[in-house]
Amino acid sequence: MFTPPRFPAFLIRTALALTSLAALTACDPENDTPDPTRLADVFILNEGSYNKANAGISTFNSTNRQMLDVNRFQTANNRPLGDVAQSMTVVGSRGYIVVNNSNKLEVVSMPDLKQVATITGLLLPRYFVAATADKGYVTEWVDYGVAGRVAVIDLKTNTILQTIPTGTMPEAMLLVGSKLYVANNGENTLTIINTLTDAVESTVTVGDSPTSLVQDRAGRVWVLNSGLVVYNPDYTIDYEHTTAGSLVDFAPQNPMVQNRRLFASNQARPQKLMIDFSGITLYYSNGTAVFRMNTTDAALPATPIIRRRFYGLGLDPRDNTVYGTPENFSGPTKFIRYQSTGTPIDSFAVGIGANSFVFYR
């Protein structure tokens, strides 16, 4: 005869203790509720980790020094932004976000980041520039080690109109009048495109690995070249053949006549050239430091304003506040704000791999 066993108290007690411990800690965490009362004026682009599709955009109110939403794109659209957000550009009331490894351009309304359109069919896209309210350009690497191209985008229909061939690894662009300057980072040239005809007008040699371009108050174009990195067979850098970076400026009407300032060392890669609102002070990073110089200075500065390596660097054109983010792809990045002299102000945590800043209004 089978008699059902009576479960002793200790078993029940264990079950109760474990269940209550589990109940206390098993719930999924709740997402932070963003503050809806304030408007964002700084947008931080979080690149996200490769192949984890966790790119995003954080929003910040600089007047109140308040983080509004760590992942505003997700909040606004109830979906993630995509894989590897490379850059964001604002044109009027629209934001254009280039999502590199999702091969797409996301169009959003500003400043709420509500989705407007997704333009697909790009290949390893990098940067966006608008020539008019109707027409934009996106650089595309296409693939590694091949000639890149620039896609022409109809901003009314949000479709790709055509592509224009460039050099390898086309990166940042600069629009001056009806000329579009494309930095061919895999080479030492700029491709100059006429935006009225969308044809390549010429290719100008500027220096090894051009990365970023700005125009100063006098109308001159400034190009920062990182220098060519040459590797030994064992993948260490061959400093015998690695070239130093350079800063080049020229008048748009005569790009072949260039002023050239060569960096003293080939040990670091200068990049992220920016210009302040007055159009006379340049900022850039070089290795473990950030430098500032005047467009009238004959030589490159020797003393940095900030001694720190940044993955992302930004300059608020309204008050020249410098924004920098140390590299982090395993967790939240923090951005640190500095006065234009390099004195730190404050810092805030944002998303993964923050790489750039957009200042709005």
Add this chain to the structure above:
Amino acid sequence: MRTGAFHILWLVLAAWALPLPASAQLPAGVEPTDTARLLPAVRVEATRPERFAVGSRLQVQDSAALAQYRGQTLAEALGAQTAIYLKNYGPGQLASMTMRGTSARHTAVLWNGLNINLPTLGEADFALLPTTGATQVTVQHGPAGATYGTGAMGGTVLLASPVRWGAGLQASAQLDYGSYSLWAPSVEGSFSNQQVAVRVAGSARTARNDFPYNSPELQGMVSRRQQNADFTQWSLSNDITLRTGQRGEVMMAAWLTDTDRAIQPAIGAGNNHARERDQSRRILTGYRHIAARQESVVRVAWFEDILNYQATGISSKSRVRTAQLQGQHTITIAPRASIQVGAEVQHFGAVVDGYARPVEENRFSAFTLVRYDPHSRLHLTANLRQAVLPGRKSPLAPTLGTEWQAGVWTHQQLTVKASASRSYRAPTLNERYWRPGGNPNLLPEQGFGYEGGLQHTWQLAPRLRVQSEVTVYRQVIDNWVQWLPAADGGYYAPRNLRTVRVWGQEASTQLTWKTTQYRLQAQAAYAYTRSEKVRGYADDVDPTYRQLPYVPQHTVVLTTSQNWRAWQLGTTTTFTGFRYTDSGSQEFLPSYFLLNTSLGYTLRAQQNWSLTLLAQGYNLTNTHYRSYAAQAMPPHNGQLSLRVAWR
């Protein structure tokens, strides 16, 4: 809370222990009915490595348990049968294990006593290990550096194929067909008499894996078919054991695996047509000499591991050849005491694109394991291992363990277990030689951990038995290696940056009920795991005191297996708690339940033949879940298997 919750765990343990004497029904000393065993007639049995792992928690999956995962890999078998979290990038994709809050590099995987973790990465991909490679899988939880060597910090997975002498000839063939164009044929044959034992097993598996998944896009949820996730793999294993006279035994084993798989892109990411080819060849030969009070074993093994990766614009090849020599001698110094001394030599020869040059490395270690049973109810072990790594000595790794049968009553038995262990992990070849970044001066990681637990067996009725176990543990791992951006930029380099503290509890209970026609086995297991970086350095921007990414705090597994006449029904329910995906506890993957079932019918004919038809359903509740961030997992899907067996 951090230490407070640890105290709660001790209280849970106390709740178990305290009221027990009151429930004892009969005085001690009466042997439980199930402990009487038939001893083999003449032979002295070989010493098992677990003999020196007293005081720690072991979970054994025998050939019967593995049989239902035939044609699949250890990723599926261990994921469904244990409360261990396997981080899986998709069906057939990389599946790595996190045991007791550590990373994949902290689980040592041993095949016939030899470490088969990929020397370059220092970890094992369980999706590359088909279940036909071994007939017994033992999971040892917790650190055991002295017993199992490098990497045995979170736990150890032991793969073996123990010999059953005199079992005669057995053979079976199986064909699986499943969703998303899955086909998996497998064959297994074995023969043994009293002189020779041979086992041959081969399996193959291929799937297109174009399962549907939901992709959040501009238009809302869009249903898409998974691209670039197909795979084809095969495995062939062969074990031979020969008895040479009364005291000698020659063994040979070979295991070849080959997997060609596309690398599943993340949801929302472009398809870069990445493919990976993983091939491993493992051969082993050994000799065992058994005398009345002594046993000597010598083993020589040669492994070749190939990992070739190719994607648009990227190609990376790697090949590592490992030669290993292991010798051990066990002496029974007294009726209740034995000692094992041994040494191990490993030679690695690596040709890896990322190293830019061929790399050779030698590692040595010597160990002494002592087992002493001062009383029939008290078992003690004291183990010690010293490894010598290139350029530096690793810490001395001792382990102490004890098991005490604290209470033995007519129907119940209670065992108290405890162990403390220092463990280590030698830097991987990638950590030392990768260019740029590889750091030849890395120190071995070292951990100090201890645990305590209770094991309770209860014969509720002649045919109803409940076995339960609860363990609490704590371990601190120092010099934890982390890859960080290098000072001169542009690449990452590994450094000994962190101190990580892990602690938690594991509880499981198993009920077995047998009648002449019916058999029920039900198992419930729960693991609570905390894992936090408690100390870092200024360069390490990740915060301290946050649960490490991909370590769920809660995992629960409930399995049932029922047999009635020719029918068999099995269910597996797993609950995986939320897991953070970043070091700042900002993003997480939601918790999920998974339910799988299987229904089988066996037809017997002419005494020796049997035909089994098995239908298996996976993810029956059609849960949308993620094991790894942005990697799609299949909705409900199924598989049909037909097995023909002789004997």
